[in-house]
Amino acid sequence: MPNIVKYGGYSLLLLAGILAPLVIYPVFLMKALCFALFACAFNLLLGYTGLLSFGHAAFFGTAGYIAGYLIKQSSFGPGLGILSGTLAAGALGLVVGNLVIRRQGIYFSMITLALAQLIYFLYLQASFTGGEDGLQAIPRGRLFWFINLENDLTLYYVVLAIFLGGTLLVYRTIHSPFGQVLKAIRENEARAISLGYDVNRYKLMAFVLSATLSGLAGATKALVFTFVTLTDAHWHTSGDVVLMSLLGGMGSVSGPIVGAFSIVTLENELSDKVGSFVTVIIGAIFMVCVLVFRSGIVGEVSTLYRRVVGQREQ
Amino acid sequence: MTTIFGVPITALYGQLVVGLVNGCFYAMLSLGLSIIFGMLDIVNFAHGAFYMLGAVLTWFAFTQFGISYWWALLLVPLVLAAAGAIIERSLLRRLYRLDPIYGLLFTFGLALVLEGLLRYKYGVSGLPYSIPDNLQGVFNLGFMFLPKYRAWVVIAALLVSLTTWLIIEKTSLGAYLRAATENPALVGAFGINVPAMTTITYAVGVALAGLAGVLAAPATQISPLMGSNLIIVVFAVVVIGGMGSILGSIVTGLGLGLIEGLTKVFYPQASSTMVFFIMAIVLLVRPAGLFGRER
Numbered sequence: 165m166p167n168i169v170k171y172g173g174y175s176l177l178l179l180a181g182i183l184a185p186l187v188i189y190p191v192f193l194m195k196a197l198c199f200a201l202f203a204c205a206f207n208l209l210l211g212y213t214g215l216l217s218f219g220h221a222a223f224f225g226t227a228g229y230i231a232g233y234l235i236k237q238s239s240f241g242p243g244l245g246i247l248s249g250t251l252a253a254g255a256l257g258l259v260v261g262n263l264v265i266r267r268q269g270i271y272f273s274m275i276t277l278a279l280a281q282l283i284y285f286l287y288l289q290a291s292f293t294g295g296e297d298g299l300q301a302i303p304r305g306r307l308f309w310f311i312n313l314e315n316d317l318t319l320y321y322v323v324l325a326i327f328l329g330g331t332l333l334v335y336r337t338i339h340s341p342f343g344q345v346l347k348a349i350r351e352n353e354a355r356a357i358s359l360g361y362d363v364n365r366y367k368l369m370a371f372v373l374s375a376t377l378s379g380l381a382g383a384t385k386a387l388v389f390t391f392v393t394l395t396d397a398h399w400h401t402s403g404d405v406v407l408m409s410l411l412g413g414m415g416s417v418s419g420p421i422v423g424a425f426s427i428v429t430l431e432n433e434l435s436d437k438v439g440s441f442v443t444v445i446i447g448a449i450f451m452v453c454v455l456v457f458r459s460g461i462v463g464e465v466s467t468l469y470r471r472v473v474g475q476r477e478q
Numbered sequence: 479m480t481t482i483f484g485v486p487i488t489a490l491y492g493q494l495v496v497g498l499v500n501g502c503f504y505a506m507l508s509l510g511l512s513i514i515f516g517m518l519d520i521v522n523f524a525h526g527a528f529y530m531l532g533a534v535l536t537w538f539a540f541t542q543f544g545i546s547y548w549w550a551l552l553l554v555p556l557v558l559a560a561a562g563a564i565i566e567r568s569l570l571r572r573l574y575r576l577d578p579i580y581g582l583l584f585t586f587g588l589a590l591v592l593e594g595l596l597r598y599k600y601g602v603s604g605l606p607y608s609i610p611d612n613l614q615g616v617f618n619l620g621f622m623f624l625p626k627y628r629a630w631v632v633i634a635a636l637l638v639s640l641t642t643w644l645i646i647e648k649t650s651l652g653a654y655l656r657a658a659t660e661n662p663a664l665v666g667a668f669g670i671n672v673p674a675m676t677t678i679t680y681a682v683g684v685a686l687a688g689l690a691g692v693l694a695a696p697a698t699q700i701s702p703l704m705g706s707n708l709i710i711v712v713f714a715v716v717v718i719g720g721m722g723s724i725l726g727s728i729v730t731g732l733g734l735g736l737i738e739g740l741t742k743v744f745y746p747q748a749s750s751t752m753v754f755f756i757m758a759i760v761l762l763v764r765p766a767g768l769f770g771r772e773r
Contacts, residue, residue, distance in 0.1 A: 216579045263758055266765035270521050270578045271717060275761065278714040282754035289747060399710065403586060410583065443594030450587025454580050455572060 181324055190320040191388065196428040197327040198385040203408040203420030204334045205377030210406070211414035212338055213370045214350030216273045218402050219280025220378050222260070225397025226283065227253040227379030228386035229293050232302040235387070242305050242313055246326075246383040253379020254372055256283075261371035265364050268353070277399060284397045298393030302386060319388065326384050330377050335417050337373065346370055378405075400443075407446060410453045413460025422461050485743050491622040493739040499628050499697060501735015502635030503529070506690040507712045508719065508727040509639055510683035513646070515721050516659040517679040520570060520581030526709025527592040528558055528684045532691020533700045534596055537605045547610040547696065554692050555685040562684030566677050589706065596702035604699030613696075631693050638689060639728045642682075646724055655679065714757040719769050726769025 184193055202224055209215045231249030234240040240248065264275045287293045294300065304313040313319045337343050345366050348356045357363050386392045395401060404427060412423025427446075434442050453460070459467065480487040507525055514522045535554045539545035545553065565588070573581050609627045616623040646652035658665040658672050666672045698704065712731075719730030734753050742749040760768065 216582070218582075263761045266761050267717070270515075270582060273579070273582055274521065274713040274717055275757070277710055278717065278754050278757055281710045281714075282751050282758075285751045285754075399706075403590070406583065406586075439598070441594065441598050444591050444598065445594075447587040447590025447592075447594055450590065451569075451584055454584040454587065455569065458576075458580070 178328075181328075182321075185317055185320045190316040192428075192432060194316075194320055194323045194388045195385065196425050197323050198381045198388065199405070199408065199428050200421040200424035201327050201330045201384070202378050202381035203405050203412070203424040204331050204417060205374050205381060206405045207409040207414055207417075207420040208334055208337065208346075208374045208377070209370060210409055211416075211419070212343060212350060213346045213367060215367065215371070216406070217264075217276040217371075217374075218273045218399070218406065219260070219276035219278075219283075220374075220405050221397050221399060221401035222280035222283040223253040223257055223375040223378040224382035224385075224401060224405075225287065225392070225394075226256050227382035228392040228396050229287065229299060231383035232299045232386045232392045233292050235305065236299070236302050241307065242387055243307050246380070246387065249383030249386070250376055250379040253382065254376035257372040257375025257379075258368075261368045261375070265367045265371065277402070280397070280399060280402060284394065284399070287397050288394060293392075293394075296394065298391055299386075300391050302390045302392070304387055304390060313387070323384055323388060326380065330380055331417065331421070334377065338417065342366070342369070403450075404446070407450055407453070409460075411449060411457075411460055413462035413464070415459060416462050416466075419460050419462040426461070483744065488622055490740075490743050493743045494736060495624060495628050495632075495739075497735045497737070497739020497742070498732065499631050499735070500738060501732040502632055502639075503690050503694060503708065503731075504712055504715045504735055505639050505728045505731030506635055506686050507708065508715045508731050509642060509724060510686035511712065511716055512721045512724060512727050513642075513655075514680055514683040517655065517676055518566075518570065518574070518581070519578050520573065520585065521578065521713075522680075522683065523582055523585040523709065524589040524592065525585075525683070525687050525712070526705030526707075527589040528562070528687040528705070529691040529694070529708060530596070530702060530705030531592060532558060532688035533607075533695040533698075533704065534600070534605070534691075534702065535688075536692045536695040537607045537700050540607065547692075550695075551689070551692050555689045558688035559681040559685035563677050563681040566680040570680065571673075571676075589709070593702050593706060600702060602701055602703055604701050607695045607700055609696040627696060631697060634693060635690070638686070642686070643724045643728065711753050714753045716767075718753075718757050718760045718767060720767025722767075723769040726767075730768060 202220070206217065206220050209217050227249035229249075230252040231245040234248050235242060235245035260276070260279050263279065264272055267275055288295060292299075304319065306312050307322060311318060311322065313322065338346075345356065345361055348359075348361070349363055349366060353363055356366075382396060385396070408423035408427050409420045410423070411426055412421065413419030430445070431442060434445065438445070457464065482490060507529060511522060511525055514520060514525075532554050535557065536547070536550040539550050539554065540547070570581070570584070573584055613627045613630050616625050617629065644652075646655060654665065654670050655675060658670070658675055662672045694700075694704070715731055715734055716727065718734065719726045721727070734756065737756065738749055738752050741752040748755070
């Protein structure tokens with residue numbers, strides 16, 4: 165793609181992001197942005213390192229709980245709260261990562277799922293999380309003493325900035341030499357080892373980065389909704405983020421974002437109308453994606469685009 | 479009253495029996511999961527959903543058609559085996575050439591659909607199912623009272639698991655199966671119908687999960703959510719035991735059930751997390767699992 169088209173496209177998207185809350189309900193947009201960042205962070209593992217984590221809700225939820233608790237119970241402002249939550253998720257990522265990289269392939273997914281369930285049960289029993297009731301009434305407060313986050317529109321631009329910062333970091337990571345090594349591991353782990361790369365170290369770094377950014381998304385979401393519940397740490401949320409990447413397309417940075425917006429919109433539209441039937445629809449989308457739609461929306465569209473452009477050039 | 483570490487010994491025995499019953503379910507599920515994984519290279523996330531279906535179908539057959547527990551014990555696994563065979567033939571078969579990740583994702587979707595449908599229909603509250611007449615009551619063992627139904631579950635589950643193990647390890651059918659797990663192309667070249675064996679394997683695995691569900695129906699709360707809670711624990715069991723060995727998964731399942739029962743007596747807060755802690759320790763000490771080998 166010529167650079168002008170590419171950067172023109174990015175500028176248009178940015179403009180759309182800035183203008184969107186004038187047309188669409190900002191809280192919905194913020195939710196979508198948080199999940200989009202979550203999905204991007206998750207896809208750093210699935211799409212670029214070839215590791216399917218089925219327990220990413222643990223990081224998302226942990227950051228939300230820590231951020232929410234500190235903002236509510238101590239003098240931490242929203243900025244410091246989000247930072248602490250994010251770092252807590254990163255630290256948890258380091259612990260979990262050290263365990264899970266000991267096994268490969270499908271075991272990796274089962275272990276992440278089981279460890280996330282362990283963390284879920286801990287939050288269910290812990291007193292600071294509020295158990296089944298969740299952590300309620302987290303004050304949004306002021307960022308840097310002068311930005312009032314109680315205003316939805318103001319908060320939206322803060323969330324947009326966090327989202328852009330997070331995804332940019334993912335983008336830079338993927339296109340760095342470090343990202344190339346991750347791709348090499350995905351394609352052929354044995355070969356990466358024989359080339360002298362300390363594969364486990366790279367995997368662990370990718371895992372921690374992914375956990376940290378998932379935490380950033382989770383902590384931000386806690387501030388947006390002013391509450392955190394067990395749902396955020398439940399395996400359903402882990403499944404949702406897998407589906408976002410799969411549906412949008414795991415081969416690109418934009419794929420998970422598209423997937424996140426699609427799923428959040430879908431759940432928003434359907435949950436009033438069909439209630440718990442949403443789970444059935446989500447499951448069915450999973451099955452259809454795996455059977456016929458493995459490169460996702462972005463993957464299919466770019467294949468189509470290349471085919472059309474290719475024909476014209478011939 | 480006799481106590482051990484401040485716990486009445488009867489309570490200890492009682493929880494050990496409950497743990498053993500749970501361990502039987504872990505064993506039957508991880509057994510099915512292992513043979514399916516061996517043959518299809520798919521981790522069947524829907525395994526918990528089939529276990530749940532087994533229990534719900536038992537309840538449904540009784541309330542709708544008056545089919546008794548004993549007939550359900552035979553019919554429900556057969557129905558589920560047929561369903562499994564159809565799913566394998568029509569859908570799973572398309573995934574064999576792909577990364578195993580896709581098998582996990584597909585069966586995860588299937589589990590969500592099955593669980594969601596039943597949840598939509600029946601809600602999340604427990605469906606009542608009573609213990610069949612001839613298994614009600616208790617055995618007086620002198621040192622404790624053993625509920626007859628629990629004893630029956632343990633015996634039945636052990637018989638089924640050991641029979642499965644014998645079939646796989648000692649019969650010619652089992653030999654074909656083990657050979658096809660190692661090298662399907664070569665076994666196919668000897669004139670053995672490998673695709674048919676794959677279908678049978680999946681059907682048998684699903685039937686085992688369904689049978690565990692029937693056994694669980696009178697012993698636990700029947701609810702559409704019972705499967706997904708269990709399958710995650712079973713995944714941990716499989717990671718601890720390693721999927722390489724059939725006998726290994728039976729022993730690990732039973733052992734972890736017992737440990738969970740003990741935890742319930744001595745430190746109840748940790749009873750839901752114990753298996754996961756053990757998994758973490760096993761990963762640190764012996765990453766390939768107790769009976770596993772790295773593939």
